[in-house]
Amino acid sequence: MAYIISDEGKDLLKDVHDFCENEVKEQSKEFDLSGEWPQNIYDMAAEMQLGTLDVPEEFGGPGLSRIDHAAILEEMAKADAGFATSFMTNGLSLHPIEFGGTKEQLKSVYDVILKGGFGAFCLTEPNAGCDVSNGSTTAVKDGDDYIINGTKCFITNGPVADFFTVFAKTDKSAGAKGMSAFLIFKGTPGLSIGSHENKMGIRLSQTSDVILEDVRVPASAMLGKEGDGFKIAMKTLDIARTWCGIVAVGLAQRAIDEAASYVRTRVQFGKPLGRNEVIQFKLADMQMATEAARQLCAYSLTLMDRGEDYTVASATAKCKAGDAAMYCTTEAVQILGGYGFSRDYPVEKLMRDAKIFQLFEGTNEIQRLVVGRSVVGKC
Amino acid sequence: MEFLVCVKQVPDDSVEIHLNPETGTPDLSQADPEAGAFDTYAEELAVRFIEENGGSVTVVSAGTDDNKTCLKNSLAVGAGAAYLIADEGTDCLDSAQVADLLAAAAPKIEEQEGKKFDVILCGKESTDAIGGQVGALLAEKMNLPLVENAVEIKSTDSGISVKQETDTGFMMYEVSTPAVVTISKPDYDPRYPTIRSKMAARKAKIPTLTLSDLGISDLASEAAVSSLGFAEPKTRQAGIKINESEPEEAVKKAMDQMIADKAL
Numbered sequence: 001m002a003y004i005i006s007d008e009g010k011d012l013l014k015d016v017h018d019f020c021e022n023e024v025k026e027q028s029k030e031f032d033l034s035g036e037w038p039q040n041i042y043d044m045a046a047e048m049q050l051g052t053l054d055v056p057e058e059f060g061g062p063g064l065s066r067i068d069h070a071a072i073l074e075e076m077a078k079a080d081a082g083f084a085t086s087f088m089t090n091g092l093s094l095h096p097i098e099f100g101g102t103k104e105q106l107k108s109v110y111d112v113i114l115k116g117g118f119g120a121f122c123l124t125e126p127n128a129g130c131d132v133s134n135g136s137t138t139a140v141k142d143g144d145d146y147i148i149n150g151t152k153c154f155i156t157n158g159p160v161a162d163f164f165t166v167f168a169k170t171d172k173s174a175g176a177k178g179m180s181a182f183l184i185f186k187g188t189p190g191l192s193i194g195s196h197e198n199k200m201g202i203r204l205s206q207t208s209d210v211i212l213e214d215v216r217v218p219a220s221a222m223l224g225k226e227g228d229g230f231k232i233a234m235k236t237l238d239i240a241r242t243w244c245g246i247v248a249v250g251l252a253q254r255a256i257d258e259a260a261s262y263v264r265t266r267v268q269f270g271k272p273l274g275r276n277e278v279i280q281f282k283l284a285d286m287q288m289a290t291e292a293a294r295q296l297c298a299y300s301l302t303l304m305d306r307g308e309d310y311t312v313a314s315a316t317a318k319c320k321a322g323d324a325a326m327y328c329t330t331e332a333v334q335i336l337g338g339y340g341f342s343r344d345y346p347v348e349k350l351m352r353d354a355k356i357f358q359l360f361e362g363t364n365e366i367q368r369l370v371v372g373r374s375v376v377g378k379c
Numbered sequence: 380m381e382f383l384v385c386v387k388q389v390p391d392d393s394v395e396i397h398l399n400p401e402t403g404t405p406d407l408s409q410a411d412p413e414a415g416a417f418d419t420y421a422e423e424l425a426v427r428f429i430e431e432n433g434g435s436v437t438v439v440s441a442g443t444d445d446n447k448t449c450l451k452n453s454l455a456v457g458a459g460a461a462y463l464i465a466d467e468g469t470d471c472l473d474s475a476q477v478a479d480l481l482a483a484a485a486p487k488i489e490e491q492e493g494k495k496f497d498v499i500l501c502g503k504e505s506t507d508a509i510g511g512q513v514g515a516l517l518a519e520k521m522n523l524p525l526v527e528n529a530v531e532i533k534s535t536d537s538g539i540s541v542k543q544e545t546d547t548g549f550m551m552y553e554v555s556t557p558a559v560v561t562i563s564k565p566d567y568d569p570r571y572p573t574i575r576s577k578m579a580a581r582k583a584k585i586p587t588l589t590l591s592d593l594g595i596s597d598l599a600s601e602a603a604v605s606s607l608g609f610a611e612p613k614t615r616q617a618g619i620k621i622n623e624s625e626p627e628e629a630v631k632k633a634m635d636q637m638i639a640d641k642a643l
Binding site: 012014015018047049052 | 411570571572573574575577578581
């Protein structure tokens with residue numbers, strides 16, 4: 001089972017599958033070990049215009065439906081979850097501009113993406129993870145400008161981004177309502193990239209601190225108006241969580257595929273492992289968890305298509321997909337036994353790649369908070 | 380330089396194909412149709428050439444309406460125009476018939492495109508039937524010079540120079556144009572279609588040339604080769620185990636067996 005996509009989507013999916021099989025899947029092993037940015041792979045992906053899926057048709061994007069886009073992103077995640085994460089993060093960094101930016105601001109960032117560039121979403125700080133509104137980055141009005149100071153951490157795409165959507169306090173005393181959002185381009189004086197994270201997984205994506213030291217931007221760099229930042233961030237995360245889930249589903253599917261391929265050929269006690277019901281049941285549970293997560297993502301995308309509220313659906317999809325990725329990759333290691341634990345086989349990498357999907361874009365505890373509150377309601 | 384690239388649609392050769400036990404013919408249901416590998420090299424070579432030197436690439440395929448899939452893929456990776464030759468009887472063609480159709484189609488396409496082809500490219504062989512004859516037959520029928528197994532084409536004052544791959548190295552030819560060249564594997568791979576080029580190609584209209592368009596009245600009578608049937612390769616037999624405890628005996632038994640089997 002899979003997403004139900006258009007004939008056009010199927011056609012594109014085949015090309016993306018071929019590309020990922022030939023150029024990403026095996027090559028990613030080397031970069032997983034080194035943690036280096038595989039420029040050549042991203043250049044080829046840019047040439048194929050894989051990053052342009054986030055750009056609407058009116059701004060020069062291909063105009064694919066959300067569900068076709070999802071199937072393609074899943075295919076990329078099956079080859080390497082870090083590779084897909086770099087593109088998923090473009091969506092994340094674009095949404096604040098889609099929610100609060102002007103047409104000119106939108107055009108400027110879409111042009112960057114169309115040329116194969118990257119964006120970064122700069123919300124998290126050392127003391128403001130789940131507690132987003134506790135950030136200490138400030139934006140102080142100075143004439144027609146704002147001067148921004150602070151340090152953002154765990155910023156996906158930080159070292160490779162061409163633009164940054166940065167959240168900062170314009171009113172420190174106003175809590176969440178004192179937060180504003182800004183669009184800042186690479187090369188702006190005072191903006192620099194700090195230390196790179198040496199991550200457990202998704203090592204084909206780059207993560208770093210982003211440091212803002214007296215970064216002077218014109219007031220026109222603000223997204224929306226003063227105080228809109230928290231609202232923009234929350235709306236962004238609502239939408240981005242589904243896309244995060246889609247990448248997690250791809251990773252879970254890869255774990256199933258690897259495990260299924262292993263049990264067909266691995267012979268123990270005189271027969272292939274796959275003939276044992278205990279193994280079949282494991283794979284059945286992995287498959288059901290993954291398919292359920294995939295359809296939750298599809299449901300959330302359908303709500304977006306229909307212009308209906310998707311906050312709870314998105315949190316549900318992300319949580320179940322992140323959990324499915326962790327569960328399936330762990331089970332894949334179990335099924336491969338000692339080989340699963342070996343770096344010579346692909347599944348230990350998948351398990352390392354999976355953990356982040358229960359952490360970023362809101363931990364799964366935060367997702368449960370969103371869902372739990374919606375169930376209980378006011379009391 | 381104006382290129383015409385002849386493309387054959389073949390089953391995906393990365394899929395293992397078996398005979399359908401009921402029909403006795405290859406079961407292609409799991410193998411998506413795609414352009415033959417050497418045909419894709421031919422197109423990539425032509426597209427790289429025109430990107431550097433200007434010109435155009437037109438692709439043509441003979442078969443059924445189904446071939447539009449691979450023609451659209453050709454449009455997505457750099458061809459400017461695509462033509463399909465399809466009519467009653469064109470679903471099952473031998474090499475000579477394909478060459479006849481292509482030889483008749485080339486001037487028709489030239490007429491429609493308003494240009495003369497300098498070079499007609501074919502893959503050196505298809506990846507399904509592996510006949511390797513169409514290029515040579517086409518050159519013969521069109522009375523054009525032919526170079527086979529080429530990996531590089533450059534333009535010269537009087538035509539083209541062609542680098543041919545041989546068993547021992549390379550041979551360089553100077554050839555006048557128009558000419559037919561068959562293409563081997565160059566040291567690069569065909570490009571991937573981009574998202575936009577693929578979406579645009581999907582919407583492209585591909586003109587169909589019928590037998591009457593080509594002035595061919597009776598295709599069937601021209602078939603020189605007919606297929607009698609298909610057989611799968613023999614499955615490998617189990618090996619012979621030599622379990623002698625003494626090395627001398629084991630060696631003797633192995634030698635005797637190899638002599639008996641005329642392996643030595």
